[in-house]
Amino acid sequence: MKLYLNIFIAFFRSGMLGFGGGPSAIPLVHKEVVGTFKWMNDEEFSDVLALGNTLPGPINTKMAGYIGYRVGGIRGLIVALIAAIFPTVLLMLALLTSFNQFRDNPRVQGMTDAVVPIVGVMMGVLTWSFLKKAKNGLGWKNGIILLFVSIICIVVLHIHPGIVIGVLLVGALILPEKKNKMEVKVEGKSESL
Numbered sequence: 371m372k373l374y375l376n377i378f379i380a381f382f383r384s385g386m387l388g389f390g391g392g393p394s395a396i397p398l399v400h401k402e403v404v405g406t407f408k409w410m411n412d413e414e415f416s417d418v419l420a421l422g423n424t425l426p427g428p429i430n431t432k433m434a435g436y437i438g439y440r441v442g443g444i445r446g447l448i449v450a451l452i453a454a455i456f457p458t459v460l461l462m463l464a465l466l467t468s469f470n471q472f473r474d475n476p477r478v479q480g481m482t483d484a485v486v487p488i489v490g491v492m493m494g495v496l497t498w499s500f501l502k503k504a505k506n507g508l509g510w511k512n513g514i515i516l517l518f519v520s521i522i523c524i525v526v527l528h529i530h531p532g533i534v535i536g537v538l539l540v541g542a543l544i545l546p547e548k549k550n551k552m553e554v555k556v557e558g559k560s561e562s563l
Contacts (some may be wrong), residue, residue: 374449377556381434381453386461393430396486399433408541409441412503418485420539424532430454 380402388395394421403409410418422432431454438450472478504513520538523529 374445377438377446377449378453380407380449381430381438385430385434387455388430393488393493394450395430397496398432399430399437400496403437409437412499413507416500420535424535424539440528460556543552 381399384395384398384402388398400415404412404415418433418436419429422436423431423540425432431451434450434454435447439447440447469478501513501517504510504516507513508516520534523534524531
């Protein structure tokens with residue numbers, strides 16, 4: 371029972387504090403899942419994030435569903451989805467009428483505009499964290515090359531991010547096979563493993 375309460379708390383907090391949509395909730399989910407409850411490590415979280423970005427729909431609910439299922443089975447999935455959606459429903463019901471009345475107010479407009487740089491900084495910190503972890507996996511050189519190629523594909527060539535992430539996932543699946551193939555010399559012969 372405590373596990374399901376923790377799942378609810380983790381996704382409720384990230385849903386409640388993730389004002390501005392999915393991108394603002396991703397670092398919060400990361401903090402809860404990797405930092406607070408330690409259900410995943412950074413590499414597993416980045417895999418879930420990449421997979422979630424390739425699927426249609428809100429990223430927070432996709433991540434909540436998968437992580438909830440992974441941690442607590444079907445019940446964990448249901449609890450995580452309810453926790454991720456519940457704050458949005460509450461806030462929309464409570465704030466929709468008042469926001470509608472004050473949306474032209476310069477202060478309210480300033481608050482909504484102030485969210486954009488905060489989300490940018492949060493995503494930058496998360497990206498930097500993943501880049502530091504890439505040193506152990508791909509290495510700095512390959513990680514930076516991959517980052518710039520992805521940016522060029524998305525920004526310059528206007529390729530959909532889902533396609534870029536899909537290609538990267540296929541490459542990640544193929545790469546370990548090539549890494550594992552080593553040549554070993556046995557009694558003067560060269561054999562491939």
